[in-house]
Amino acid sequence: MMAAAxxxxxxxxGLFYGSFISLREVNYLAPMSGDVNREHQVVVNHLKSHVQPxxxxxxxxxxFEVCGKHQYTSQREFLQTLNEHGLSRATYAAxxxxxxxxxxxxxxxxxxxxxxxxxxxxxxxxARLVGEPVLYGQTIQLRHVATGAFIKxxxxxxxxxxxxxxxxxxxxxxxGSWLRVYPGYKTKADGxxxxxxxxx
Numbered sequence: 001m002m003a004a005a006x007x008x009x010x011x012x013x014g015l016f017y018g019s020f021i022s023l024r025e026v027n028y029l030a031p032m033s034g035d036v037n038r039e040h041q042v043v044v045n046h047l048k049s050h051v052q053p054x055x056x057x058x059x060x061x062x063x064f065e066v067c068g069k070h071q072y073t074s075q076r077e078f079l080q081t082l083n084e085h086g087l088s089r090a091t092y093a094a095x096x097x098x099x100x101x102x103x104x105x106x107x108x109x110x111x112x113x114x115x116x117x118x119x120x121x122x123x124x125x126x127a128r129l130v131g132e133p134v135l136y137g138q139t140i141q142l143r144h145v146a147t148g149a150f151i152k153x154x155x156x157x158x159x160x161x162x163x164x165x166x167x168x169x170x171x172x173x174x175x176g177s178w179l180r181v182y183p184g185y186k187t188k189a190d191g192x193x194x195x196x197x198x199x200x
Contacts, residue, residue: 015133015198016066016133017133020066069141077115078111078114095113135193141178142177151167151177181194184198
C-alpha cells in the first residue's frame with residue numbers, strides 16, 4: 001500500500017497521528033475505499049485500463065485517519081462473557097437471560113463500565129498523539145473517516161484473492177486492527193519517519 005501522508009493542514013510531508021490518508025493497491029495504484037453498504041468491507045476500486053488510474057466512488061469513502069494503538073483488554077473480557085452466555089453485543093440488554101440473571105447482569109454492567117472507561121482513555125491518548133510523527137516499527141490503527149470504523153485484518157482468506165487475508169472494517173476495532181508500519185523497501189529503518197509517497 002502507498003501512504004498519501006500529510007498533516008491535517010497540509011503543512012508537512014510526513015505522516016502524523018491524526019493525518020488523513022488514502023490507501024492504494026500497490027500493483028495498479030487502485031484506490032481502496034470503505035463500503036458501508038457491503039457489511040463494512042474494504043473495496044479495491046479496480047482500474048478501467050492500465051493507462052488511467054482507477055477512480056473511487058467518492059473521495060470521502062477513501063479517507064482514513066491515522067490513530068494510535070488502542071487498548072482492548074476490557075472490551076475483550078466483556079465480549080468473552082457475552083459469548084460464554086450466548087449473548088450478542090447489540091441485543092444483550094434486552095435478552096431475557098440478562099434481565100433474569102442478577103449475577104450475570106451485575107458482572108456485565110461492571111465489565112461494560114470498564115470497557116467504556118478504556119474507550120475514553122483511548123480517545124484521550126489519540127488526542128495526545130495528534131501531530132506526533134509516525135515512525136517505522138510503530139503500531140497504528142486506521143479509522144475510516146466517513147463511518148468511524150477501524151480497518152481490521154482477519155485470519156481468513158479474502159473473497160476475491162484467496163491467497164490474501166481478508167481486510168474489513170469493524171465499528172469498535174480489536175487486536176486485528178493493530179497494524180505495524182513496515183517500509184516497502186529496505187531503504188528505511190525502524191525509528192525513521194514515514195514520509196509522503198512512501199511504500200509501506
